[in-house]
Amino acid sequence: MKSYFPLNKLLLILALNPIQISFADDIQAGKFYEEALQSYRSQNNAEAIIQLKNALQQNQNYVAAHILLGEIYLKQKSLSEAEVQINLANQLGADRSLTVKPLAQLYLYQIKYNQLIKEIEPSNYGRELRPELHIFRGHAYLQLNLLSEALNEYEMAAQIDANQIDAIIGKANTLLRRGDMEGASQAAEKAMQMQPENADTWFARASIKHAKFAMEEALKDYDKALELLPDHLDARIARAGILMDLKQDERAEQDLEFLRKTYPFEPKAAYLHSVLLQRMGQTDASVKELEAAADILAGIKPEYLGAHGPTLMLSGLVNYGLQRLDIAADYLRQYVKQYPEQPGPYKLLAAILLSKHEPEQVIDLLRPVQLRNPNDHRLLFLLGSAYMQVGKHDMANSLLDKASAMNTEGENIHSEIGLNRLSMGQEQPAINELEAGFKDNPGNTQAGIPLVALYISRGESEKALRVAKAMHEKASKNLTLLNLLGTAQVSAQQLQQARRSFENAVELDPNFITAHLNLSKLDVAEKKLDQARKRLAALNQKTPNNVPILLELATVEQAAGNYDSANTWLENARKLDQKSLPVLLSLVNLKLKIGRPSEALAIAQAAELIEKNNIEVMDALAKSYLATNSREKALGVFIRMAEQARFNVKQLYKAARYQIENGDNFEAIKTLKKAVLADENHIPSQIALVEMELNYGKPVFALSRAENLLKQYPKRSFPHRLLGDIAVHEKNISLANTHYQAAFDLEPNAGALMQLHDILKKTSQADKAFDLLDQWVKKHPKDSVPMAALADELLQAGKLNEAEKYYDTLLKQFPQEPQFLNNLAYIFLTTGNEKALSYAEQAQKLAPDQASTNDTLGWILVNQGQAEQGLNYLRNAHSRLSQDPEIRYHIAVALHQLQRKDEARQELESILKSGESFNGIEQAKALLQKLKP
Incomplete structure (x- = not known):
């Protein structure tokens, strides 16, 4: 078959790239390349490199040679050389399907995770490449600690190729990182069934056991992984760590010496070796290894090191060990900026700053962290110590007392795990652990206090009250627990009992402002605004310039509709504390309420400068943008809200609802996917995701999710309702009828009724549809939506007197309804x-x-x-x-x-x-x- 090449294109190529290579040179280059290929396949990489360089001397534009040379350099971890060869190959017009995998691997080695995600899009390549590219992207997301995104990539790889073992292992590692032990174990066991001789499979299973503190079992699996692949870096490091924990120092030293010899540029190995040598009393050798780790880390480009949290954290630890406190603090500051949800690094940074006698910095650092983690006794201790150093002894004593109360002998591992999962946004797993910890010790405030807060936020007032009472009975004079009991009683609508609890707290300590403020809140709730004003005025006179008191005064005035007075109190509070987020957020809400959106936006932006990643700040900022007609900026904030929510399903769902309401359907689908991955039992997210996939995404995904929901919730109506919607979308009216009928039978309600009614009419069952409405309205005479539909049916049928009767009834309920x-x-x-x-x-x-x-x-x-x-x-x-x-x-x-x-x-x-x-x-x-x- 003839092929034609445009003359003008040929002339352009000749002009830009004049041919300088003879035919003989090209043949010789080919010979060198073939020899190199044979050497490479024989694992003689040194000889292969020589032959490839010979080939490129004959023809510097030999694309295949550049590709192979890049791959060999990559295997040897000669990253800069590999990058040069891969880039040259691409510049010379290499088929990107040949260079995309080594490029992805290169980016992983170079810690260029964001660049990998940005540049490598699997959909641009053939089906055979996509699974591996999704896996590379999954690895990048995992290293960035974006676990929902990582899971999504691994799942997409597995959907294309169910036998892709690395996708299953990646999922196991990600679920483990997320704290889903059961899910991680299931994925690891699936991988084990698929490839029992895969070292990564054994490593994944060992890691899960390690996380469960099953040390001996984990050790056996690490042993197996290293038996299959002795050079497995992660398995060797993990085994060395577990051996150190088990005090098997000689075996640990063997592993660490192997690592230092085989991977001389691995900083983690040098650091662990230093720790072990220090424990063995070899101080000089320990310092030498610490210095070696520091030198390795110093060789990593700052922009790459800064993108990888574990390496940043390691840099902080290494330099802390060397007492290079300024350097350690700098690395830790970078780390907490990237991972603000983890309190541990904040505590190490705070300890460094305290040792440097910089308590003011500690206070600025830990105050927002302590607000997010109010029950972390270590944070309370450090913050209390900082306040003591600056002479604020009342505040210091309060915090240290709370820290002492929380750090009781009754603490157990369930409490620690529960608080950790709570910090990750895993609400239900956190509750499970905290309940177990509280059951073991009903006086355990570390488990009990967050448990009460969680129950209240979920509307489980009786449970909150039970736990609060149990703690109070153990320490009836503890003001914190007495106040907590009152809060639980308010949640349970036991207002008189709550008032007694707060009054008892005030009797025990007349200066306990929190109880006074809670009494004021009760006054407002009971519409006793004058009583609240008098209470707060007296409190303000006794304790002037107290921000929480001014905030509550503003709340009372807002409840009374006195917005100018409320604004005055809030502005006064702001003058006292320019960085108080409660004050700024209250001001934003008030300005929006009284129609001053520009002022609200300015205040919200000020709050953002104080704490950019605070969910409530972002919420206020987005609402202010919307009020000032800056929709695109608001949408950007909603994306940030979803990112910052991590695995908090409620916050993710909230962000998704905002995105849906403002028409950002693509991002809403992404956010809902994260929510479902965070908690697959969160039904609102599941329903919303199916609806969004059906209407704005991929209907086939909607169908798959809805079918899975039906298997998971066979006794609930919503899976049938969703499947009915999908059937309508596919114009399968008969199937839609079946599902809507099933939904109505399982959970009869007005929503299910109307869907069934509408589909019956579409299937020429108008009489049945009418009877359905008629019977429902007779049984539920206050249900306005079915009644309106029935009235409309009667109107269409010409039964005007009957229709008039129902419209009269409806108009009494809704006198301003134009229809x-x-x-x-x-x-x-x-x-x-x-x-x-x-x-x-x-x-x-x-x-x-x-x-x-x-x-x-x-x-x-x-x-x-x-x-x-x-x-x-x-x-x-x-x-x-x-x-x-x-x-x-x-x-x-x-x-x-x-x-x-x-x-x-x-x-x-x-x-x-x-x-x-x-x-x-x-x-x-x-x-x-x-x-x-």
Whole structure:
């Protein structure tokens, strides 16, 4: 077959890249390349490199040689050389499918995770490459600690190729990082069944056992991984660590010496070796290894090191060990900036700053962290120590007392795990662990206090009250627990008991401001605003310039509708503490409420400078952007909210709802996927994801998710409802009917009723649909939506008296609903009730842009002989619903009345020619006959 190449393109190539290589040189280059390939396959990489360099001397544009040379350098971890060769190959026009895998691996080695994700898009390549590319992206997301994204990539790889073992192992490692032990174990066991001789599989299983503190079992699996692949770096490091934990120092030293010899540029190995040598009393050797680790880390480019959290943390630890406190603090600052949700590094950084006598910095550092982790006794201790150093002894004593109360002998591993999972946003697993910890020791405040807070946030007031009472009984004079009991009682609507609890706290300590403020909140809740004002005024006089008191005064004034006074109190509070987020956020909400969006935005931006990644700050900022018509900026904030939410399913769902409400459907789907990965039992996220995939994403994914939900929740209605929606989307009305019927049978409610009603009508079961509504309304006479539908059915059927009865009932509930007024106006017109015009006018005034209200009013006016006025409304209706034949019929009648008979005839001919049926069609035909010449 002939192929044609454009002459102008050939001339361009010749001009840009003149041929300088003889035919003989090209042949020689090919020979060198083939020899190199044979050496490479024989694992003689040194000889292969020589032959490839020979080939490139003969032909510097030999693409295949560049590709192979890049791969060999990559295996040897000669990263800069590998990068040069891969880039040259791409510049010379290499098929990207040949270079994309080594490039992805290179980016992983270079810690260029974001660059990998940005540049390597699997959908740009053939099906055979996509699974591995998704896996590379999964590894990058995992290193960035973006676990939901990592899981998504691994799952996409497995969907394309179910036998892709690395996808299963990647999923196991990610679930382990997320704290989902059960899921991680299932994935690891699946990998084990697929490839029992894979070293990575054994490593994954060992890591899970390690995380469960099953040290001996983990050690056996690490042994197996290293038996299969002695050079497995991660397994060797993990085994050395576990041997150190088990005090098997000689074996640990063997592993670490192997690592230092085999991987001389691995800083973690040098650090662990230093720790072991220090424990063995070899101080000088330990320092030498620490210095070696520091030198390795110093050789990593700052932009790459800064992108990898574990290496940043290691840099902090290494330099802390060398007492290079300034350097250690710098690395730790970078780390906490990237991973603000982890309190541990904050504590190490705070300890460094305290040792440097910089308590003010500790206070600025730990205050927001302590607010996010109010029950971390170590944070309380460090913060209390900092306050003590600056002479704020009352604050210091309060914090240290709380730290002491929380750090009781009753603590157990369940509490530690629970708090850790809570910090990761894993609410239900956290509750499970905290409940176990509290059950073992009912006086365990470390488990009990966060447990009460969680129960209250979930609306489980009785459980919160039970735990609060149990703790209070163990320490009845503890003000914190007494106040907590009152809070739980408020949650359970036991307001009198709550008031007694807060009053008891005040009796025990008249200066306990928190209890005073809670009493004020009770006053507001019970509409006793004057009492609240007096209480707070006295408190403010006794303790002036107290920000929480000023905040509560503002709350009282807002409740009374005194927005100017509320603003004054908040501005006063802001003057006292410019960085108080509660004050700034309250001001934002108030400014938005009173219609000052620009001021709200300025305050929200100020809050962002203080704590950029605070979810509440982002919420306020986004609302302010929306109020100032900066939609795109608001959408950007919603994306940040989703990223910052990590695995907190409630926050993810909230961000997704914002995105849906503002039309950012693509990002909403991404956020909902994260939410489902964070907690697959969060039903609202599951439902929303199916709905969004169906309407704006990939319907096939919606179907798969809905079917899985049906298997998971066979006794619930919502999976059937979703499957019914999907069937409607696919125009499978019969299947939709089956699912909607099942949904209604399982959980009869108005929503399921209306869906079933609508689908019955579509399947020509109008009588059954009508009976369904009729029976429901008789049993549920206050259910307005089905009643409105029934009234509409009766209206369409011409049963005007019955329809009027229901519309009258509805109008008493909703006197300003234009559709009910409009439909009654139509009924009155038909039955000759003189109230028709007044009802139609009310409806049109309430809904002037609705076609139906304009049509009804116009038609009534035409029927009352006011064709000119009526035509105006009918034209308005037509402009909003131009294809409605009934409106055009009404216009024709008005034109006829106005003696514009030719125009009337044209309207009638047009609508009757279409063949559409409408109310009044027979009268239209008769009028047309009358108008024909």
